Structures are given as structure tokens and as C-alpha cells.
Amino acid sequence: MTDFNALFQELKVSSRKLQQVTEKQIQDTLDTLMERSKEAIPEILEANHMDLSKMDPKDPKFDRLQLNEERILSILKEVKQVKRLPSPLNLILEERTLENGLELKKVTVPLGVLGVIYEARPNVTFDVFCLALKSGNALVLKGGSDAQYSNQAIMKVIHQALRENGIPKEAFLLLPPDRSATEALLQAVNFVDIIIPRGSQGLIDYVRKNSKVPVIETGAGIVHTYFDESGDLEKGKAIILNAKTRRPSVCNSLDCLIIHQSRLGDLKALVTPLIEKQVTIYADGQSKEVLPSHPLIQLAGAEHFGTEFLSLKMAIKTVESIDQALDHIAHYSSKHSEAIVSESAENIARFLNEVDAAAVYANASTAFTDGNQFGLGAEIGISTQKLHARGPMALQELTSYKWVIKGNGQIRK
Incomplete structure (x- = not known):
């Protein structure tokens, strides 16, 4: 002994x-x-x-x-x-x-x-x-x-x-x-x-x-990215794909995409690269209606929000405003890393100021939350x-x- x-x-x-x-x-x-x-x-x-x-x-x-x-x-x-x-x-x-x-x-x-x-x-x-x-x-x-x-x-x-x-x-x-x-x-x-x-x-x-x-x-990383009503589609596609699929097993990987309802028409374009990478999507009712039928796209349940997947899985939540996005993050976040994709200076400022997390991003992938990437050598x-x-x-x-x-x-x- x-x-x-x-x-x-x-x-x-x-x-x-x-x-x-x-x-x-x-x-x-x-x-x-x-x-x-x-x-x-x-x-x-x-x-x-x-x-x-x-x-x-x-x-x-x-x-x-x-x-x-x-x-x-x-x-x-x-x-x-x-x-x-x-x-x-x-x-x-x-x-x-x-x-x-x-x-x-x-x-x-x-x-x-x-x-x-x-x-x-x-x-x-x-x-x-x-x-x-x-x-x-x-x-x-x-x-x-x-x-x-x-x-x-x-x-x-x-x-x-x-x-x-x-x-x-x-x-x-x-x-x-x-x-x-x-x-x-x-x-x-x-x-x-x-x-x-x-x-x-x-x-x-x-x-x-x-x-x-x-x-x-x-702490664990329950990570969100909010695609705002003014979000740039090409930036969003690249950021979301990278945050989810670069290394899905690490704590800075994306768990939930929050999308403004006015941009649901772009959701298929945002999700298609993820499907090609075999990401299972748990979409809420509004988002699932606009997505094509696919074995990897499923209806989200309550258990899919506030979950750190650590794998090729991701939830989608539709909101009517930035206020709803901020409320969703405040309720489910583990205070690790959170991001917004937006071209609105006002919404970016609100997001960076109001979100309570160790790292908050505007128009960048949460995959950067890492001591080495921050120039700290390691963590x-x-x-x-x-x-x-x-x-x-x-x-x-x-x-x-x-x-x-x-x-x-x-x-x-």
C-alpha cells in the first residue's frame, strides 16, 4: 500500500x-x-x-x-x-x-x-x-x-x-x-x-x-457562436466549421450555433460543410423546418442545450433578437468561450461587454482559446x-x- x-x-x-x-x-x-x-x-x-x-x-x-x-x-x-x-x-x-x-x-x-x-x-x-x-x-x-x-x-x-x-x-x-x-x-x-x-x-x-x-x-467548455442578423455568410461558414470540426474533442469546440431567425434562409449554407464532415445536428423546431431531410439532422430535445458534446455533434437554437441570444448563453454557458458573427458594431460591443465568459470573440473561431495561441507558450x-x-x-x-x-x-x- x-x-x-x-x-x-x-x-x-x-x-x-x-x-x-x-x-x-x-x-x-x-x-x-x-x-x-x-x-x-x-x-x-x-x-x-x-x-x-x-x-x-x-x-x-x-x-x-x-x-x-x-x-x-x-x-x-x-x-x-x-x-x-x-x-x-x-x-x-x-x-x-x-x-x-x-x-x-x-x-x-x-x-x-x-x-x-x-x-x-x-x-x-x-x-x-x-x-x-x-x-x-x-x-x-x-x-x-x-x-x-x-x-x-x-x-x-x-x-x-x-x-x-x-x-x-x-x-x-x-x-x-x-x-x-x-x-x-x-x-x-x-x-x-x-x-x-x-x-x-x-x-x-x-x-x-x-x-x-x-x-x-x-471548467468544461459549453461553447456557443451567435450568427447575428448582420452576420457575414462566408465568415460564418468558415468560423462555425473551424470551431466545430478542427478538434471536436477539446473544450473550445463549438457546441451550439445560435442563429437569428431572419437568417434562417442561410442556415443550409452554414450547415452543409458540417454535414460533409459528418457532424450530427440537433436543430430546434424553427431551424429544422428550413433544413433538408438528412439522417444527420435531428430534432433537438431539451438535453441537447447546455451539453458539452466533445464529438462531432452540435445543437442549433433560433432566436428573435440579440437579447434572446444573450439570454440563452447566460443560461447555458459554462463561461469558457463564446463568439458572435456580426457586422453590427453595436451588437458586437454589446456581446463582448455583456457575455460573462473567460474568452469572448467577435468574428473569429473559439478554437483560439488556447495558451499557445494566446502567446503563453502552453497552458x-x-x-x-x-x-x-x-x-x-x-x-x-x-x-x-x-x-x-x-x-x-x-x-x-
Whole structure:
């Protein structure tokens, strides 16, 4: 039986040693990681194949779990981008001298020990590690059983890179995939500073309800795009197709197209490219009436709105005004990413101002909600809450701050 408290104690002690690690060691470790990962591609893919063999290819998580050489090289490009970013540590956020001569500085520091719980996403192992290392944080990872062998193979390479550069590998821990490890992590009050769940709404809800450690939610993405009465048809076709089909299994993919009723005549043109990509459409009554009969076009039920499909499925909702569109989004949104396609400056301004989400778009695909696309190198997740961080969480969001005060014998009366 695993002694989790002993593991966490060693992790906590090792995390203090990270404060002595130099920026050169961090940069060299990321270089080494990229080199060793390329060398280990056959081993990583073999491990990934073992995981994939346990999962139904029709499962929406299959695409997230699947690795190939191209995807690994793409992940390593993100590692390289993180390496190129400036360190987020020891930045002076505020500085002043008080009347009594005390010199105050507000300086960025690591959060401490990060706990990340995630499902069938082996890329997260790479992303979270490089962000944690670059931001000076220790890390305890709890991956799902679906990605057990993939995560172990990746962590083996990570530990090798750490050893080669004199950084304690004990500060970066991968827990066993069983449920007892999750329970232990959620209770690790004296050892872990923050827990970040990354996965389904069910996982996020479970962590929030059961964790004694503070939680930063990286919420599910129930994503809408509103095609306004003034929307440009060609822009809309491209944006909707990209948002839905680029990678339907990720959290920024489109779940519900909202269309102004005056544009129902253009709905067939908007939907045809989706049908060609084998997207199942759940259309409300008004929209279904104007669409042709097709096995992939079905009448929507109440359960199809407010659903994160994570697959080639999408709902359509017809509205009479932008007010109804805003009401629909407010009711069903998970506050992740929302978009409007419109040529009306007034409606665009209202949408961007009134929609409560981590990322709001005008005339662009929600597929851009991604730390790498935002120029952050990579991300630890998309935060949908409002405390501490919101949207793609990267280096800056993995820091806190402390006040540093220097005096010359001052005492308070």
C-alpha cells in the first residue's frame, strides 16, 4: 500500500530546493527534455498504444488520448515556446518607500506545490511540467487510468532530464492512477497548495466538492457562436466549421450555433460543410423546418442545450433578437468561450461587454482559446472562475506574490 503522506512530505521538502535552482538549469532542463523526448518517441508511442488498446475508438476521449509523432513534435514546440518566455519570478509588481523609511516591494513568487488531476490527456503531462518548472513550482500529477502507460513513459523522460541537470526529481511526482491516490491528494492540506482539475465537468465537480485543498477550476467548455442578423455568410461558414470540426474533442469546440431567425434562409449554407464532415445536428423546431431531410439532422430535445458534446455533434437554437441570444448563453454557458458573427458594431460591443465568459470573440473561431495561441507558450488549463486566474492559465497565473520590506531599525509605536 502506497504511503502517500511520505511521498507528499518528500515532495514538500524537495519543493524548497527549487528556490535554489538557477534560470540556466531550468532552460537546460527544457532543452534536455526536448532532446530526450525525441529519442523516446518510439517508447512513448508504444505506451500510448497500450492505453489506446483499452479504449473504444468511438469514445470522445480517444482523440485526446491518441499520440503520434506529429503530435509529440507539436507538444515539444510548445515546450520550446515556454523556454523562450521570460521568467515570471522575482518581478517587482509594486515598489514604494513609506514616510518612516521602510522600503516596500511586491514581488512575484511561485504558488508552491501544484496538484493537477486530469483524465485521458497525456499532453498535459508535458505542458504542466514545463510550466511548473519554469514558474518555480513543485508538481504532483494524478492522471487517469486511461492514460496510465503514456503518462509513465513521459514522466520517465522528464525525470531523466531533471537528473541530468541537477534538479530534484522528487519535486515532480506522478501518482498511481487508482482512486486512492486521488483521495489522498484531495486531503493533502499540509503538502499541496493548489489543486487544478482538468477534464470533464464530472471530474471538476467531484474535486470541488471533496477537496480540502484550495481548487482552481478549469471548467468544461459549453461553447456557443451567435450568427447575428448582420452576420457575414462566408465568415460564418468558415468560423462555425473551424470551431466545430478542427478538434471536436477539446473544450473550445463549438457546441451550439445560435442563429437569428431572419437568417434562417442561410442556415443550409452554414450547415452543409458540417454535414460533409459528418457532424450530427440537433436543430430546434424553427431551424429544422428550413433544413433538408438528412439522417444527420435531428430534432433537438431539451438535453441537447447546455451539453458539452466533445464529438462531432452540435445543437442549433433560433432566436428573435440579440437579447434572446444573450439570454440563452447566460443560461447555458459554462463561461469558457463564446463568439458572435456580426457586422453590427453595436451588437458586437454589446456581446463582448455583456457575455460573462473567460474568452469572448467577435468574428473569429473559439478554437483560439488556447495558451499557445494566446502567446503563453502552453497552458495548465482554461480557468472559468474569477478568483486568481481566468482563461488560459500559463506562467504568470502560476505565481503569487509576497511583500518584501527592508528597514533600518524602524519599530511601530
